[in-house]
Amino acid sequence: MRTKLAIKVHSILESYFPERRVFLKSDTDTRFIRLRPGTQLIAFAGSAALVAWAIIATAVILMDSIGSGNFREQAKRDQRTYQARLNDLSAQRDRRAEEALAAQERFNAALAQISMMQSDLLESETRRRELETGIEVIQSTLRDTMHDREAARTQLAELESTLEEGGGSVIQTAASGTPIDFLASALERTAQERDQVILDSQDALLKADEMEQRIALMQDRNDAIFRQLEEAMSVSVAPLDKMFRDAGMPTDRIIETVRRGYSGQGGPMTPLSFTTRGEEPSADTLRANRLLNQMDRLNLYRIAAEKAPFATPVKANFRFTSSFGYRRDPKTGGRRMHSGVDFAAGMGTPLYSTADGVVTFAGRQSGYGRLVKIQHEFGIETRYAHMSRIRVKVGQRVSRGQRIGDMGASGRVTGVHLHYEVRVGGKAVNPMIYIKAANDVF
Structure with missing residues (x-):
């Protein structure tokens, strides 16, 4: 087979x-x-x-x-797209910086106008008190003069009755002329004083009318200044208020926290409290106090903005390589939570603190590599991982925008980048909430 x-x-x-x-x-x-x-x-x-x-x-x-x-x-194409996006972000950042500078200039101008307005109000108040004092003196002099005139008339009537009743002795006294001359002189002085009082009263009334007109003009000007300042405060405070609310930060608690730790006083921020005779504050005074309260709130907002991580840790050109949330692990390929955002740029790119705070850790830590932790106000902590060089020490107080290290590839990485985290009360939150909330403000 x-x-x-x-x-x-x-x-x-x-x-x-x-x-x-x-x-x-x-x-x-x-x-x-x-x-x-x-x-x-x-x-x-x-x-x-x-x-x-x-x-x-x-x-x-x-x-x-x-x-x-x-x-x-x-x-x-991706590089051109990223470059165009970076240029757009840079242009937006420049525009926000210009708007912030303009807002600061408006704020300074508002403070200067408030100071001038206070000076004008004090000056007008002083003039009014002087005018009231002058009118009181004139009225007192007028009353004394009228009293003297009535007394002279009474004395004259008594002399006339004595002349009619006394006979020769009175004629002899009249011949001597002493009482009659004295009476005539007194009447003449009284008439002159009366005429002078009338002239002074008319002059005082004219000055009072002039002062009322000047006060009315001043009130109109103050009202225009108030409107401008109120509009400026509305434009300045509203974006900051929206920024904190978009970041999930309760504004009342933020303001109270900053107020407790801030002792600045004096200047135009002090509420107006002057009055002339213990009277209730005027409408302008109440309006000025409301405006000053808004300015104080704006000032506290600006202080709070420096203490919360609204800034970007990388100022040079960069690209986002990984966002916050669950993703495919680049090492193991499994699904894993990514508790921050990644910024990719060149080796040694400067890294900056995103808010005022105190360094609580600066060294190596397992997969983070070279890591810096900064504790901020409001229970917020930021972390900067995979650095090539650390430029701060534990316990050091840093300011927003201060350089804290250089970008690198230390720890568990696949390339050069910064892993940036924001934690509130120990829980990781999306850092882009703060960065995006500040896009329209800074």
Whole structure:
């Protein structure tokens, strides 16, 4: 059976690969090599495998070259997109900086106007008190003069009755002229004083009318100043209030926390409390106090903004390589929680504190590599991991925007980047909540 099968296979191979002989001739001898069907089949199969391998290898190389070209083009497009995005972010940051500077200038102008308004109000109050004192003096003098005039009239009537009743002795007294001259002189002085009092009263009334007009003009000007300041405060306070609310920070508690730790007093922030005669504060005084309270709130907001992580830890050009939340672990491939955001840039890129605070850790820590922890107000902590160099020490107080280290690739990483975390009460939160909340303010 095996022989028949071998004969059949040999006959089939003979039909496709007949036996061939290759003759090798030399000067003295002639030899040949017999190429049997099996040998030819092996040679054909080897040649076919070699050609197939060459074709597959060429196709793989060609596809890899095409794919690399596409990847390079895609990388270039991504780079151009990131660059355009970075330029847009830079332009937005510059615009926000200009708006913040303009808001600061408006704030300073408002303070200057409030100071001028206080000075004008004090001056007008002083003038009014002087005018009231002058009117009281004139009224007192007028009353005394009227009293003296009535007394003179009474004395004159008594003298006239004495003349009518007394006879010769009175005539002799009248002849001497002493009482009559004294009475005439007193009446003349009284008339002059009366005329002077009338003139002084008229002059005082004119000055009072003039003062009322000036006070009315001052009130109009103060009202215009108040409106401008109230609009400026509304424009300045509203974005900061929205920023804190978008970041999930209760504004009342934030203001109270900052107020407890802030002892600044004096200047235009002191509420107006002056009055003339123990009267209730005027409408302008109450309005000015409300405005000063808004300015105080704005000042406390600005202090709080320096203590919360609203800034970006990287100021140079960078790209986001990983966001907050669950993701595929780059090392193990499994699903894992990513408790921060990653900023990728060049080795040694400066890193900055995002808020005022105190350094609580500066060293190596397991997968974080070189790590810096900063404790801020309101129970907030920030972490800066994978540094190549740490530039702060434990216990050091840092300010917002102060350089704390350099970007690197220490710890459990796949490349150079910064792993940035924000924790509130020990729980990790998305840092982009704070960064995005401040986009329209800073």
